[in-house]
Structures are given as structure tokens and as C-alpha cells.
Amino acid sequence: MNIAVIGAGYVGLVTAGCFAELGNHVVCIDTDSNKINDLKKGMVPIFEPGLATLIQSNLLNGRLQFMHSLVALKVHPQIIFIAVGTPSDIEGSADTQYVLQAAKNIGEYLQQYCVIVDKSTVPVGLSQQLTAVIQAELNKRQQTFCFDTVSNPEFLRQGAAIDDFMRPDRIIIGMGLNSIIAKERMLELYLPIVRHPEKIYFMSIKDAEMTKYAANAILATKISFMNEIAVLCEQMGVDVENVRMGIGSDSRIGNAFIYPGCGYGGSCFPKDVQALIKMAETYDFDPLILRAVQKRNQLQKQFLAEKIIDLFGHDLSNITIGVWGLAFKPETDDLREASSLVLLENLLAHKAHIQAYDPVAIQKARQSFPPSWFNADRLQLVDQQYDALQNADALVLVTEWKPFCYPDFKRMKTLMRRHIIFDGRNQYDPLQMKKVKFKYYGIGR
Ligand SMILES: NC(=O)c1ccc[n+]([C@@H]2O[C@H](COP(=O)([O-])OP(=O)(O)OC[C@H]3O[C@@H](n4cnc5c(N)ncnc54)[C@H](O)[C@@H]3O)[C@@H](O)[C@H]2O)c1
Known part of the structure; x- marks a missing residue:
């Protein structure tokens, strides 16, 4: 499959490297030109066990490429992943500007039907905004073809990211009920990884977006709970x-x-x-x-x-x-x-x-x-x-x-x-x- 991944951070690089390793043709795009120039030479800007080797070998075999922008793509991708950052804004909400900018870039570029998959962790309901941004750009260019938006939150752990990506506990896919082609493509992409269809959970986009937050929140809760018990233990001997x-x-x-x-x-x-x-x-x-x-x-x-x-x-x-x-x-x-x-x-x-x-x-x-x-x-x-x-x-x-x-x-x-x-x-x-x-x-x- 031809895949584009927007964002060459911890999630984007692992996603791009692993999908390429599995035989897909992947282009990874980032606005940080220094990062892209380094990656083109096989220099990986982050430490994640096994990632540098994965990226270097797939650069060599030609299944992985790095670019500054979607515009330079020669082959139209069947799926575009968004994996850009969503840091906290001043008030503590997720700052969605990078995701929406990536959506705008996609809208400016799209030439035919495509499945747009959001891997970034975004506030519940953002996908509607994301879809609207892409649609607005298509309208500007008087393009009438359609596209599907999918939420596919990422659960990898830094430090074990490649293993987590290649052997996930489950895959969460949020999509509209009528997104038949998108469902087929997501199954085609993920079935070889999970091998068991029951490990792929289809749900609404908002459900998928919330699943990611709930997963991180319960893990954080376990840690904080145990830390509280630890402080109490210390008092009690x-x-x-x-x-x-x-x-x-x-x-x-x-x-x-x-x-x-x-x-x-x-x-x-x-x-x-x-x-x-x-x-x-x-x-x-x-x-x-x-x-x-x-x-x-x-x-x-x-x-x-x-x-x-x-x-x-x-x-x-x-x-x-x-x-x-x-x-x-x-x-x-x-x-x-x-x-x-x-x-x-x-x-x-x-x-x-x-x-x-x-x-x-x-x-x-x-x-x-x-x-x-x-x-x-x-x-x-x-x-x-x-x-x-x-x-x-x-x-x-x-x-x-x-x-x-x-x-x-x-x-x-x-x-x-x-x-x-x-x-x-x-x-x-x-x-x-x-x-x-x-x-x-x-x-x-
Ligand atoms: N780091 C993790 O372990 C992890 C795990 C699961 C989910 N997530 C989520 O995945 C998302 C990405 O996280 P990360 O840690 O990989 O982020 P990161 O900060 O490491 O990388 C984000 C990359 O996106 C690039 N970028 C920003 N705007 C862009 C644009 N318009 N076009 C192209 N590139 C653009 C940045 O230059 C940067 O290289 C976040 O929403 C995060 O919450 C992260």
C-alpha cells in the first residue's frame, strides 16, 4: 500500500518505519527541514531502541522516503496518517493547531479519494473540525471527490515502541458507518499485524478519540494511586x-x-x-x-x-x-x-x-x-x-x-x-x- 505519514516525531517515525518494514511504500513528511535532511541521510533525531536500524534499512531498500511537504509526492497515497504533536496550550487543553495545519496541507494537496487517519491524540470531536478544514480546501480548488476521516489512536510506549507497534494488544479504529472503503483499507493494513480480526475494534470516531484519553488516564491513575499508597506506607512504617x-x-x-x-x-x-x-x-x-x-x-x-x-x-x-x-x-x-x-x-x-x-x-x-x-x-x-x-x-x-x-x-x-x-x-x-x-x-x- 502507498502510505504517507505527516509528522516525524516519536509516533510518526515508528509508524512510518514499521509500515515500511512490513512491505508498504511510505513517505514521511515533516515541516522541520533539518530533521528531514538528517532523516534522508539515515540520521534519526530521537532515541528509540531499534528505530535507527529500521529506518536505515528501509531507506536503503527504497520503501521509506522523507520529504518536506506532501506536494512533492509522486504517487498518490491510499492512506495519509496524521501524527503531529498535540502539546498542552496555555490553558492546559490539547493544542490542535498542528493537526489542523496538517489537515489544511492535506486539503491543499489531495487529488483523489483518500483515507485520512488521525493518530495524534486529539480532543473528542476534533475530527469534525479536521474534516471541515480538508473539505474547505477541496472546495477552494473546486474538487468534488470525497475522502474519509478515521481516528486510529496510538498506544505505543516509548522505549518499546517498535514492539508495541508490531505486536499491539488491539487496534482502535473510529470511523463513520458508511466508510466502506476506509474500513477495507484499514483492515488490509492492520490484519497482517494483528492476525486476529477480533483484535481490531471498530467504533465511532468520538468513541475512539475518548478511548485514547481514557487509556492514558487509567494508567496515570494506577501510578498516582500507588504513589499515594506509598506515601501512606512510609508514614505507617x-x-x-x-x-x-x-x-x-x-x-x-x-x-x-x-x-x-x-x-x-x-x-x-x-x-x-x-x-x-x-x-x-x-x-x-x-x-x-x-x-x-x-x-x-x-x-x-x-x-x-x-x-x-x-x-x-x-x-x-x-x-x-x-x-x-x-x-x-x-x-x-x-x-x-x-x-x-x-x-x-x-x-x-x-x-x-x-x-x-x-x-x-x-x-x-x-x-x-x-x-x-x-x-x-x-x-x-x-x-x-x-x-x-x-x-x-x-x-x-x-x-x-x-x-x-x-x-x-x-x-x-x-x-x-x-x-x-x-x-x-x-x-x-x-x-x-x-x-x-x-x-x-x-x-x-
Ligand atoms: N510519544 C508517544 O509515546 C505517543 C504515544 C501515543 C500517542 N502519542 C500522540 O501522538 C502525537 C504525536 O506525538 P509525538 O510524541 O510523536 O510528537 P513529536 O512532538 O515527537 O513529533 C511531532 C512532529 O510533527 C511535526 N509537525 C508539526 N506540524 C506539522 C505539519 N503541519 N506537517 C508536518 N509535520 C508537522 C513536528 O515538526 C514534529 O517533528 C501526539 O498527539 C501524542 O499525544 C504520542
């Missing part, structure tokens, strides 16, 4: 890790998304929970649970800094903190809404010296952290894991990257001034910490 295992083994509850920590981040959960709250407000509905989920997460992101201040006091000017992990989760370089940002901001406000390391996100951190954070030489971003611990008074583990699983405690002891660990992901065993003589602070233990 209970180890939340035992509680986690005790409840996770109940098949009605399950183990996923109940790991206590220093808050969720990333480009999806925070903005999608916020956008859902905003949507509810437009219906004069007060989403009590969603507000609590959000509030708990904001508090949880402060938790590590509070523990550090409790121990060392408010004046941290003589304290050096080593930080392991900046990305919002392991196996990605994405720093959007990462818990590390709140921690660093807090520690810098208390004049701490910080030596931070991340196996992959360090370059992005150098480019994207506010220049003021580097004033007075208080923040150093280091290239080696153990350099973060030189003369440090404490280590804070923020992101549970694999290389942090089995640290060399002997080496750490020789490097660090004091032997203290704040474990934001409950990665380490408190009993082992006692054995290796580190003072240990976890979350809810």
Missing part, C-alpha cells in the same frame, strides 16, 4: 514494595503500572490527563478522580527534593548531589515533563551542586535545559555514570536505566563523600543497602 507484590499478584489488579516512584512524566500522561480535565470542564463536569491523579503526581515529583532537604536542610550550598537518570523513563531520550526537571529545579533553588548523568538523554539535556540552570556552575552534566558521584554527598536515582541496576558499591564508596542513596524508583533492596553500608531512602519503604 510499612514497606510498599511488599504491598505492591501482594496486590499485583491478584489477577484482578495485575502488576503493570503499580510501581511507586517519583512521579510520571513524558509527553502523554501529564498532557492527556490535563486535556481530559479541560474537556470535562467544557461539559460543566468536575472530574474529581482526574484532578486527584494530577495533584498526586505533582506532589510526587517534589518528593525526592523534600527528602533531600529534610536530611541536609534548606541551605544546600555545601551539598553535592549526584543524579542518575534524566529521561522521563528508561530507553528513551525524551525529557518532556520528566521528574528529573522538577528535582533539578528544586535543588538548584536551594543552591545545591548537581552532577547529573543519563545514558542517552544527556545531549538533549544540554540543548534543552534553561541556560539559567548552568549559572554559577552549580549544574554539571557528565558523560560517565560514576563521574556524577565524585565527592557527592548523596546519589539520587531518578530513572531506572539498566546500567543502574547493579552499581559498583565499592567504587561508589571511594568516590562519594557521604554514602547516601535516594532511590526514586525503589530500584535497590534496603537490606542490601544495609550490607554495603549505604544510608537508603526509597519511596514508601
Whole structure:
């Protein structure tokens, strides 16, 4: 099939790369010309395991191309995916300007019937606006052919995106009842991936748009719920890790998304929970649970800094903190809404010296952290894991990257001034910490 994907971000690149890998001819389009020029040379601007190889091999075999605009397409695509960003606007709603601009670009370009599939997470009901924008452009050009609009929300997890895309739990497709050709094309596209038709759920477009928000909201709720239990456990002298295992083994509850920590981040959960709250407000509905989920997460992101201040006091000017992990989760370089940002901001406000390391996100951190954070030489971003611990008074583990699983405690002891660990992901065993003589602070233990 001939496919175009608009947006070369985390979702667009994975979508384009995977569909090309499966034998389709895919053109991926982005307005960021630097990004497109790099991608044409096989240089992938984001870190996602396996993605660079996937893109490079499909560039070589000619099934994948990158372009600046739809206009340059030689073959008319049967399906166009929209996978552009929908960040929070000033008020916290999803900013749909990029999606609507992509729709306008499609309307300016379309030459024949096409299925337009929205993969971006958009407010419920946006597809009507999206369809109207495309139609208006067709009218301007006096084009009378029709097109179908489909909602196909994406559920991939950064860090495991290719596997999630290639082996999805389900595919959600929202479309109009009369979109017969669109249904055929979506089935043709997705059946080889899922192999079981019952894994494809057809529903109305609004149902599909809401499914995406509800999915992210329930995952965020599980995390915030467990974080709340963890804080309570800490007050009560209970180890939340035992509680986690005790409840996770109940098949009605399950183990996923109940790991206590220093808050969720990333480009999806925070903005999608916020956008859902905003949507509810437009219906004069007060989403009590969603507000609590959000509030708990904001508090949880402060938790590590509070523990550090409790121990060392408010004046941290003589304290050096080593930080392991900046990305919002392991196996990605994405720093959007990462818990590390709140921690660093807090520690810098208390004049701490910080030596931070991340196996992959360090370059992005150098480019994207506010220049003021580097004033007075208080923040150093280091290239080696153990350099973060030189003369440090404490280590804070923020992101549970694999290389942090089995640290060399002997080496750490020789490097660090004091032997203290704040474990934001409950990665380490408190009993082992006692054995290796580190003072240990976890979350809810
Ligand atoms: N990142 C995730 O894990 C994830 C998972 C599921 C769903 N989503 C949703 O998918 C959407 C995309 O997310 P992302 O993280 O890939 O975004 P991103 O910010 O990484 O990438 C978006 C890309 O779109 C490009 N763009 C913007 N306007 C354009 C236009 N008119 N034409 C062409 N390109 C344009 C930008 O230059 C950018 O490269 C969002 O709605 C997000 O909520 C993201």
C-alpha cells in the first residue's frame, strides 16, 4: 500500500518505519527541514531502541522516503496518517493547531479519494473540525471527490515502541458507518499485524478519540494511586514494595503500572490527563478522580527534593548531589515533563551542586535545559555514570536505566563523600543497602 505519514516525531517515525518494514511504500513528511535532511541521510533525531536500524534499512531498500511537504509526492497515497504533536496550550487543553495545519496541507494537496487517519491524540470531536478544514480546501480548488476521516489512536510506549507497534494488544479504529472503503483499507493494513480480526475494534470516531484519553488516564491513575499508597506506607512504617507484590499478584489488579516512584512524566500522561480535565470542564463536569491523579503526581515529583532537604536542610550550598537518570523513563531520550526537571529545579533553588548523568538523554539535556540552570556552575552534566558521584554527598536515582541496576558499591564508596542513596524508583533492596553500608531512602519503604 502507498502510505504517507505527516509528522516525524516519536509516533510518526515508528509508524512510518514499521509500515515500511512490513512491505508498504511510505513517505514521511515533516515541516522541520533539518530533521528531514538528517532523516534522508539515515540520521534519526530521537532515541528509540531499534528505530535507527529500521529506518536505515528501509531507506536503503527504497520503501521509506522523507520529504518536506506532501506536494512533492509522486504517487498518490491510499492512506495519509496524521501524527503531529498535540502539546498542552496555555490553558492546559490539547493544542490542535498542528493537526489542523496538517489537515489544511492535506486539503491543499489531495487529488483523489483518500483515507485520512488521525493518530495524534486529539480532543473528542476534533475530527469534525479536521474534516471541515480538508473539505474547505477541496472546495477552494473546486474538487468534488470525497475522502474519509478515521481516528486510529496510538498506544505505543516509548522505549518499546517498535514492539508495541508490531505486536499491539488491539487496534482502535473510529470511523463513520458508511466508510466502506476506509474500513477495507484499514483492515488490509492492520490484519497482517494483528492476525486476529477480533483484535481490531471498530467504533465511532468520538468513541475512539475518548478511548485514547481514557487509556492514558487509567494508567496515570494506577501510578498516582500507588504513589499515594506509598506515601501512606512510609508514614505507617510499612514497606510498599511488599504491598505492591501482594496486590499485583491478584489477577484482578495485575502488576503493570503499580510501581511507586517519583512521579510520571513524558509527553502523554501529564498532557492527556490535563486535556481530559479541560474537556470535562467544557461539559460543566468536575472530574474529581482526574484532578486527584494530577495533584498526586505533582506532589510526587517534589518528593525526592523534600527528602533531600529534610536530611541536609534548606541551605544546600555545601551539598553535592549526584543524579542518575534524566529521561522521563528508561530507553528513551525524551525529557518532556520528566521528574528529573522538577528535582533539578528544586535543588538548584536551594543552591545545591548537581552532577547529573543519563545514558542517552544527556545531549538533549544540554540543548534543552534553561541556560539559567548552568549559572554559577552549580549544574554539571557528565558523560560517565560514576563521574556524577565524585565527592557527592548523596546519589539520587531518578530513572531506572539498566546500567543502574547493579552499581559498583565499592567504587561508589571511594568516590562519594557521604554514602547516601535516594532511590526514586525503589530500584535497590534496603537490606542490601544495609550490607554495603549505604544510608537508603526509597519511596514508601
Ligand atoms: N510519544 C508517544 O509515546 C505517543 C504515544 C501515543 C500517542 N502519542 C500522540 O501522538 C502525537 C504525536 O506525538 P509525538 O510524541 O510523536 O510528537 P513529536 O512532538 O515527537 O513529533 C511531532 C512532529 O510533527 C511535526 N509537525 C508539526 N506540524 C506539522 C505539519 N503541519 N506537517 C508536518 N509535520 C508537522 C513536528 O515538526 C514534529 O517533528 C501526539 O498527539 C501524542 O499525544 C504520542
